[in-house]
């Protein structure tokens with residue numbers, strides 16, 4: 001007798017757990033929790049990706065805009081480039097033999113050299129490799145680019161060592177009334 005009643009109670013318990021043969025309340029609840037949690041996680045992930053994308057865009061803009069602004073020729077620079085055709089750089093006495101002087105020819109970096117043998121030459125001081133500004137080195141009697149070790153002949157501007165693929169652009173240098181005057185070649 002006692003055994004039969006125990007069996008009935010067990011059956012009732014099972015039917016209350018799973019009244020229509022489907023999943024139990026506990027299982028359904030746990031799935032419900034997982035669905036909510038899953039949706040929440042996807043939502044947070046999407047928000048994080050969106051936020052990270054926004055930050056990356058902002059960072060990219062902040063980094064690239066100043067570079068773009070720096071590289072973009074300004075209207076006034078263009079005007080200056082077209083206006084300057086000749087420039088008095090300095091007195092010959094101020095540039096001893098075996099020395100060079102960087103200056104700006106309009107907006108263009110330029111270089112004038114008084115070579116050890118007494119010749120005066122001028123070039124645009126823009127390296128033909130990647131555009132760094134070059135300068136004269138009297139220990140080598142050569143024009144030197146510090147960026148990647150490019151080297152040019154101080155008399156001709158010809159590329160003689162390192163990565164530069166072609167000579168420097170020449171300018172015309174002459175002495176007028178004891179002053180070095182540079183003009184477009």
Ligand code: FES
Nearest residue numbers: 127129130145150
């Ligand atoms: S930029 Fe001058 S050697 Fe590279």
